[in-house]
Amino acid sequence: MKRKNLIKTHLAATTVATITIVMFFSVSLVAELHGDEELIISVKTGIFRFLPLLLFSMPALAISGNKLAAASDNVLVKQKKQRMKIVMVNGIVLVTLAVFLYYRANYQSVDQVFMYAQIAELCFGLFNLILIGMNIYSGLKLSGRMGQLA
Structure with a gap:
C-alpha cells in the first residue's frame, strides 16, 4: 500500500x-449519572x-500505524508504540467489560x-482516551501539524 493511502x-x-x-464513554457516563435503569440497559x-x-x-489503526512507523528510531514513534x-491490553479488558455489562443489564440485574x-x-475507558489523545498529539507533531518537536 502506498504511504499516502x-x-x-x-x-x-x-x-x-x-x-x-x-x-461509548459519554453515553455510559450520562446513563449512570441519570440513574434510569431503562436508559442504562439501552446504552449497554x-x-x-x-x-x-x-x-x-x-486493528486497522494498529496495523496501519505499525506499517507507517516501520523501523523508526524517532522518540515520538517509540512512545506511540509503547x-x-x-491501549491494546486495556481494549481487551474494555471489550470484556462491555460484553459483561450488556449481559448483566439485559439478563441479570443492574446491581x-x-x-x-x-x-x-469508565476508569479503563478514560485511561485509554488519554493514551489515544497523547498518540494523536504525537502523530500531529510527527506530521508537522503541531510545530517543532521540543
Whole structure:
C-alpha cells in the first residue's frame, strides 16, 4: 500500500475508533449519572451492537500505524508504540467489560456487581482516551501539524 493511502487509512481508523470510544464513554457516563435503569440497559445494548465497529477500527489503526512507523528510531514513534501496547491490553479488558455489562443489564440485574464493573469500565475507558489523545498529539507533531518537536 502506498504511504499516502496508508496515512489515509490510519487517519480514518483513528477517527472512527476515537469517536466510537468517546461516544461509548459519554453515553455510559450520562446513563449512570441519570440513574434510569431503562436508559442504562439501552446504552449497554447500543454499545454491544456497535462494538464490531471498534473491533474493526482498532486493528486497522494498529496495523496501519505499525506499517507507517516501520523501523523508526524517532522518540515520538517509540512512545506511540509503547502507549498502543497499553491501549491494546486495556481494549481487551474494555471489550470484556462491555460484553459483561450488556449481559448483566439485559439478563441479570443492574446491581452492585454491575456498578463496580461499570466504574472499572469508565476508569479503563478514560485511561485509554488519554493514551489515544497523547498518540494523536504525537502523530500531529510527527506530521508537522503541531510545530517543532521540543
